[in-house]
Amino acid sequence: MSESWPAITMQVNGENRTVRVPPMKRLLDVLREDLHLTGAKEGCGEGECGSCSVRMDGELVNSCLVPALQAEGAEIQTVEGLASNGVLHPLQESFLACGGAQCGICTPGMLMAAAQLIERNPHPSMEEIREGLAGNLCRCTGFMRIFESVLEAATQTGKSQAEQAHHAR
């Protein structure tokens, strides 16, 4: 049955993946059901909670609102692609140290939003962090530990960049 659908190819976490699915199938369902990447979660199905956030061509998107067709040829990054070769991303380290994850259900989306934020703005102010994460709801933490985690990751990234710069000299 699935053979009858046109092939849609996207690069997911650095790998080319082709699926044959109805073109209006939600990217979230393609990731979870067809590619078995269950990190992104469905919290509301209408773009309010941000639990399904992934990065698509460098933009943060709610994958529950993106039809598969729109992802044709796109570069997709999910939470599974955040750590590299078993080394945690600085945000994953700081969420672990600062208590940024509690129940963990918003965490994959929250991490993607935070990654997007600090990539664009390596040293965000508290106001910028609040704005950058405003599309991602967390019911457990009251956001304080998450803000602290993002600040910590930004500080650590800044430090390691400074160290690299120092060594380069």
Add this chain to the structure above:
Amino acid sequence: MSTAAKTRIVGASVPRKEGVDKLVGRAVYVDDIERDGMWHGTTVRSTIPRGRIKSITYDPGIDWSEFAIVTAADVPGKNHIQLIVADQPCLAEAQVNHCDEPIVLLAHPDKHKLREAVGAVHIDYEPLSAVLSIEESERQEIMVLGESNIIKEFTLENGNVDEAWVQAAHIVEGEYRTGAQEHLYIETNGMIAEWSAAEGLTVWGSLQCPFYVHKTLKSVFDLPDEKVRVIQTETGGAFGGKEDYPSTLAAHAGLLAMKSGHPVKMVYDRMEDLAATTKRHPSRVRHRTALDKDGRLLAMEIDLATDGGAYSTLSATVLSRATLHSCGPYVCPNIRVRARAWATNMVPYGAFRGFGAPQAIFAMERHMDEIAATIGMDPVELRRRNFLHQGDQNATEQLMREPVILNQLLDRALAESDYYSRRERFARENATGHVKRGLGIAAFYHGSGFTGSGELYLNSLAGVEVTKDNKVRVMVSNTEFGQGTNTILTQIAAETLGLAFSDVEMAPPDTAVIPNSGPTVASRTSMVVGRLIERASLQLLEMLCNDGGPGAPATREQFFAACNRYRDAHGEVRSLCRYEAPPGIYWDDKTYHGEAYGAYAWAIYVAQVAVDTRDYSAEVEEFWTVQEVGRVLHPVLAKGQIEGGVAQGIGYALYEKVVCQDGRMANNQMTNYIMPTAQDVPPIHVIFEEIPFKYGAYGAKGIGELPHDGPAPAILNAIRDATGVSFKSIPLLPEDIFAVLATRELAEEPAIR
């Protein structure tokens, strides 16, 4: 006792036990699981609040042979969810008593076929008059449950209230209301069930209390203990919302699995979860208070009513906790509390963090500010004059044996918030600005663990075992859903056994493996279950010592070597302990007197709120929390509990409104049921004063529910301080503020401070 001793792991902010799994997307929630040959299930629900079911017909346009169809007639055992009273059917049979009550279950291999099928099941009703509010229920004209509509009633009396009024210098009355509140866990309710005649029923799901689900399934399927297996999957938030509802969903998934012969997954979408599952009980609390000329409490008469919804569920125990928290942390010689939970035709209300206490404390702490305003006293001073101290008795005549440091907490809160100088500054600035700022205080306690004799009835069993591959496993039925159960209990076992954090694991949350250490509710896990793990670990060391002598193992290697010797001799290395009440605990369920709780956590919260008189918005700008929760076992997790609870409390006060139309939730979407976002939550300051409690694990008391108790009254007290207007009902939305402020502005009355 270990409380004063220096510790290695307890008290340190070790990484969350399951943290890495959650951070890399590896943690497995129920919707992440696929079983071979799995079908998907859904629910056909009532569309009216009350009525008799006349007929169920299936539209011939659908090929129903592809579906498994379940009705009440398919229930092999008792058609009831087993809670306090078995009055809630698993599936409605002859009559529905609330909207969105489950009637028919459907399953199909393709989940996309389900929506259309639900619409093709037609249910004809003979509508009956419905009761949709506390007031309608207490009129007792239409009886919707039992002979009286009263689900449960408590009277708590102390002294003689009736004689106190004549001695009073002041009598102050007030009525306070709180609305329903949705848990809004980001993971909706979900369950997978698998059935075979040989193995019985197995369910995997998002849940708090595996043995609650186990009990209902045994009864619904008429199966013995060993033929029912409940496995908790990673749970994406609960807050009480997955205390009782998962029993219903597990039964539904199980019935479909049995009927279809396939594993069946049921995961609610957000709209269904919001419309059909439990919420916090709405309440109405009336206070009448007598004071002497110095502002000392002489008498309190409290009438407390909750809307319990259509079935008993947990309303009796929620009401009990509301009753026991209704008088605040104050000394008062004459008290009468009359509390009733009323049945209505609303979706049954259930457990939500705080469990009745936030409702009762909202009324008490708002009322304290009304008293202060009436008698012309500083609300801080009024509270200080009436605080409980060590050696005093509270409303149930429980002697405060442990230190009570409310004055110290209050002083700290005033200092941290710079309370008096800020209020002075706001008074100055408010005179001219459009934005009016104010500060509000709430003082409160929260009882840790089950109420009264509840912990004895639970008779919890928990402990540790050592596996052949040299791992210690913590054996409990207490579950992780974000609050940190895994981490805290692992810390306690590792600390006591002299091992590393990494030497200890949690046994899988599977009723086939774990003992019943009670439900994961009531702020009991750290204090009560943690203590069992501490005792069981000490007992294990003693077992090893007695067995192998001559002393306790001094190193990790000696410990595991001793365990291996013990296993060779006895077959397994396992140490379990049963709950033992602290000495001197006495509770009378009939008179509601005695030791209501083994321990209390205490707190003073301060809210700074800005009310914009142009758009009538109220914004919490800063929040201070000072609390005594016994010893803090993990500072980062503890802070996370307080901050998360405060954020939910802010939502409870200012954002979260369940809009009902004809008994049905009308705003059952995240688009229009609004919780605080990253931009709404203010800086929250968290301060702990630690007094170790000697009967809690390493000095711990309960912490999880406390932070939901204080924010709402503190915020509305701050709004009163800012605007001079006393709002007595939550949620308080801009339109509610507009309704009062706009009228007052027309009258050109100056703000009263």
